[in-house]
Amino acid sequence: MYSDKRNILQLVALMKAHHITTVVLCPGSRNVPIVHTLAAHPSFTCYSVTDERSAGYFAIGLALREKAPVAVCCTSGTALLNLHSAVAEAFYQQVPLVVISADRPAAWIGQMDGQTIPQPGVFHDLVKKSVNLPEVQNETDEWYCNRLINEALLETRHHVCGPVHINVIVSEPLFGFIVKELPEVRVITRYQGMDVSTPDGKVLIERMKGYRKRMIIAGQTTLPGDKEKGRFENTGRVMEPLCGQFAVLTEHIGNPFPCESLLRNFDAAIYAMSDQSANQMAPDLLITYGGHVVSKRLKQFIRQHPPKEHWHVLSAGEVVDLYGSLTTIIEMEPADFIKEIACVTYEQASEYPQLWKNSCESIPEPMFAYSAMSVIGELFRKLPVQSALHLANSSAIRYAQLYPLPSSVEVFCNRGVNGIDGSLSAAVGYAAASSQSDEYKLNFVLIGDLSFFYDMNALWNGHISPNLRILLINNGGGEIFHTLPGLEASDVSHRFITAVHQTSAKGWAGERGFAYYRVEDETQLEKAMEVFTQPEKTDSPLLLEVFTAQDVDTRLLKAYYHQLKDKNRYE
Numbered sequence: 001m002y003s004d005k006r007n008i009l010q011l012v013a014l015m016k017a018h019h020i021t022t023v024v025l026c027p028g029s030r031n032v033p034i035v036h037t038l039a040a041h042p043s044f045t046c047y048s049v050t051d052e053r054s055a056g057y058f059a060i061g062l063a064l065r066e067k068a069p070v071a072v073c074c075t076s077g078t079a080l081l082n083l084h085s086a087v088a089e090a091f092y093q094q095v096p097l098v099v100i101s102a103d104r105p106a107a108w109i110g111q112m113d114g115q116t117i118p119q120p121g122v123f124h125d126l127v128k129k130s131v132n133l134p135e136v137q138n139e140t141d142e143w144y145c146n147r148l149i150n151e152a153l154l155e156t157r158h159h160v161c162g163p164v165h166i167n168v169i170v171s172e173p174l175f176g177f178i179v180k181e182l183p184e185v186r187v188i189t190r191y192q193g194m195d196v197s198t199p200d201g202k203v204l205i206e207r208m209k210g211y212r213k214r215m216i217i218a219g220q221t222t223l224p225g226d227k228e229k230g231r232f233e234n235t236g237r238v239m240e241p242l243c244g245q246f247a248v249l250t251e252h253i254g255n256p257f258p259c260e261s262l263l264r265n266f267d268a269a270i271y272a273m274s275d276q277s278a279n280q281m282a283p284d285l286l287i288t289y290g291g292h293v294v295s296k297r298l299k300q301f302i303r304q305h306p307p308k309e310h311w312h313v314l315s316a317g318e319v320v321d322l323y324g325s326l327t328t329i330i331e332m333e334p335a336d337f338i339k340e341i342a343c344v345t346y347e348q349a350s351e352y353p354q355l356w357k358n359s360c361e362s363i364p365e366p367m368f369a370y371s372a373m374s375v376i377g378e379l380f381r382k383l384p385v386q387s388a389l390h391l392a393n394s395s396a397i398r399y400a401q402l403y404p405l406p407s408s409v410e411v412f413c414n415r416g417v418n419g420i421d422g423s424l425s426a427a428v429g430y431a432a433a434s435s436q437s438d439e440y441k442l443n444f445v446l447i448g449d450l451s452f453f454y455d456m457n458a459l460w461n462g463h464i465s466p467n468l469r470i471l472l473i474n475n476g477g478g479e480i481f482h483t484l485p486g487l488e489a490s491d492v493s494h495r496f497i498t499a500v501h502q503t504s505a506k507g508w509a510g511e512r513g514f515a516y517y518r519v520e521d522e523t524q525l526e527k528a529m530e531v532f533t534q535p536e537k538t539d540s541p542l543l544l545e546v547f548t549a550q551d552v553d554t555r556l557l558k559a560y561y562h563q564l565k566d567k568n569r570y571e
Contacts, residue, residue: 002040003033004176006136006183007168010145011100012037013182018153020069020098021045024059026052028075030115031102032174035073041182052079056086060095069096069156076103077115080122090163091126096156097163099127102170105135119167128162129155135169143324150188151319154329158190158317186327190317193332196340204330205344207309208285213352215283215307216242217298218250218262219290220415221334238342244349247283247356251294251401252411253391259407261357267295267401269359272564278305281355286323289313289334292415294397299323313337366402366560370522372473372553375546376446377403378525379471382533384442385409388434390427392447393418395553396473400446420451424458428468435465442467442535449474453503459512468541469532470514472505475548505545514543 002009011034015021024047025035039046047062049055052074063070074080080101090097103119110116120132131148134141152164195201208214242248243261250256250264263269273281282305289312293299299322306325314320317331330337368374372395380403383389389405391397391413405411412430414423424447431443445468452472509516515538517528525546532544 001177002037002179002182004178005033005170006142007133007145008033008037008170009179009183010136010142010185011133011149011166011168012041013185014146014149014153014187015071015098016041016043016182017185017187018069020071020153020156022062022066022068022070023047024049024055024062024070024072026050026055026072026074026079028079028102029174030104030170031073031075031100033170033176034100034102034168036177038073040177052082053085056083056097056099057089059097060086060090060093063090063095063097069098069153069161071098071100073100074102075115076101076119077117079115080119081117084123084126087123087163087165088126091128094161095163096161098153098156099123099163099165101165101167103132103167105169105171121165123163123165126163127165128158129164130167131165132167133169135171146186147188147319147321147326150186154188154190154319186325188319188321188326188329190329190331192317194330194337194340196343201340204311204328205341208341209344209346211283211285211308212350213282213284214246214350215286215352215356216246216248217286217288217293218248218254218256218334219288220251220253220292220413221255221290222412238339242338242342243353245346245353246287246350247353249298249356252389252405253292253294253397253413253415254290255411256407263356263360264404265360265363265401266356267297268363268561268564269356270295270297270301271561272363273359277359281359283307283352284309286310286325287313288322289337292418293322294401294415363564365404368556368560369552370525370548371556372448372475372546372548373399373402373556374522375471375473375519375525375548376400378529379444379446379533380405382529383409383444384533384535387442387444387535388412388430390423390430390443390445390447392423392445392451393420394451395448396446396451399553420448420454422455422458423447423451424455424470428458428461428464431465431468432463435467440467440537442469444533445470447472449476449501449503452505453501456505456508459508459514464512464514464541466538466541470541470543471532472543472545473548474504474545475553476501476550500550505543509543509545514541517542517544519544519546 021044023038023044038044049058055072059070059072104116108116109118121130129152131152133145136142152166155164191200194204196205239259248262249266250262256262286307302323309327310325311328312320313330313334315333317329376399385406385408388410391400397413427445434441506516519525519528528544
């Protein structure tokens with residue numbers, strides 16, 4: 001019988017799955033549930049060593065002899081500190097040592113309770129990875145523990161070997177040994193690249209071909225430099241036939257490979273899906289690469305319909321589990337991975353990509369009354385095909401996804417943290433550098449009022465170039481906050497959260513040498529947009545400030561999505 005602590009059950013099951021089955025056990029009380037579960041399971045070979053100072057080095061000796069990771073488990077308090085010397089030796093000798101420490105609930109740290117010290121991160125830079133396992137109260141906690149343990153155990157042999165630290169919070173009672181079997185756990189594996197001619201590559205390809213519903217999601221990607229453009233364009237060519245076997249989804253910030261079959265308006269298609277359609281459209285195999293994904297609907301869709309396998313491709317080889325279903329990490333450049341799987345021969349075309357294509361093609365390009373969305377649509381229809389587009393966060397980037405955009409337009413956005421600060425500054429910096437290059441390119445900035453005024457000092461420098469054109473949508477506050485459920489219930493909250501204002505950029509634009517245009521209706525918009533999007537060089541940067549009404553965007557967007565639902569329901 002094993003401990004009923006679910007974080008411990010995850011730990012022991014994953015140690016077994018990762019073949020870390022040699023353990024040095026040190027005495028104590030707080031680590032009793034861990035010690036009992038490890039010692040009671042037949043897969044583990046356990047050694048008892050009383051002194052932690054010796055136990056750590058004893059474990060190093062075992063690891064050196066077995067050429068495999070070895071774990072050492074201790075109780076809370078100073079017992080853990082006594083392993084410090086051995087951890088330092090393991091780090092610099094590159095020995096795969098797994099330090100497992102039991103810990104007391106954080107609420108009791110510093111409260112004169114026995115054997116309590118701040119244990120998470122105690123080894124600082126002397127371990128390759130340090131994780132702190134919470135006590136499991138729900139499925140999210142269990143997923144979190146599972147991910148953290150996988151990360152730590154994988155790191156023992158990633159590139160170079162070394163020690164990791166797994167700190168386990170354990171509350172009383174400590175002696176609940178009532179579980180008969182270890183749980184089935186999700187095991188994350190890592191491959192150092194994928195060559196289809198190698199045994200590992202062949203195994204991955206056979207697994208890939210075994211799934212009928214295959215999907216690729218391309219996250220945020222920066223376009224390559226001049227030296228890599230040919231490789232990028234070649235990847236676009238090999239991507240085209242892949243779209244007959246995979247549903248390939250990307251957003252504007254994915255800066256997609258030049259390929260016409262990629263699906264970009266999937267967010268609205270997901271919204272319009274019935275429950276039955278959602279089950280049919282859910283992938284069996286999901287392959288992802290790139291950075292952030294904007295669509296919250298896509299994230300929820302995948303999390304609610306988890307694939308049987310999720311492969312994430314990235315050169316750093318890190319564990320990134322955005323959809324909560326990661327099974328495989330492939331450590332290589334995504335372009336190289338695409339090239340490898342493009343060589344695979346399939347018996348027949350899959351019907352699955354066509355299902356997604358039909359679903360996305362059924363979504364018409366929206367036509368809105370005068371609003372932030374209609375302004376963005378007008379910009380995208382007239383945007384020069386060879387230009388750079390900088391999107392601010394919040395409403396700007398979300399509304400932008402409603403409209404198609406030529407793949408030749410470079411798209412940028414500060415999606416690393418998704419904050420409103422710095423959107424304008426980053427765009428100004430990029431435009432300043434690109435104005436010095438041989439290839440002249442216009443830089444368009446699509447930004448909301450809060451983002452603009454928050455970062456208005458971006459224009460307070462001597463590097464504003466004439467190739468910069470700013471489209472400022474001013475609706476007198478944070479429009480996106482109107483979508484928060486329940487916000488309308490409090491006038492006070494509404495006033496402070498949406499930051500209502502009556503500010504214009506006109507004075508600041510004139511002060512900083514911009515040609516300024518003001519728009520308040522559709523007629524003015526059409527005339528101003530002709531000037532704003534002209535591809536010819538101008539003597540000064542341009543700022544187009546478009547004023548729209550508060551709440552109108554949210555109201556029109558809700559009506560649009562309701563129409564999509566109704567259309568889908570009746571068809």
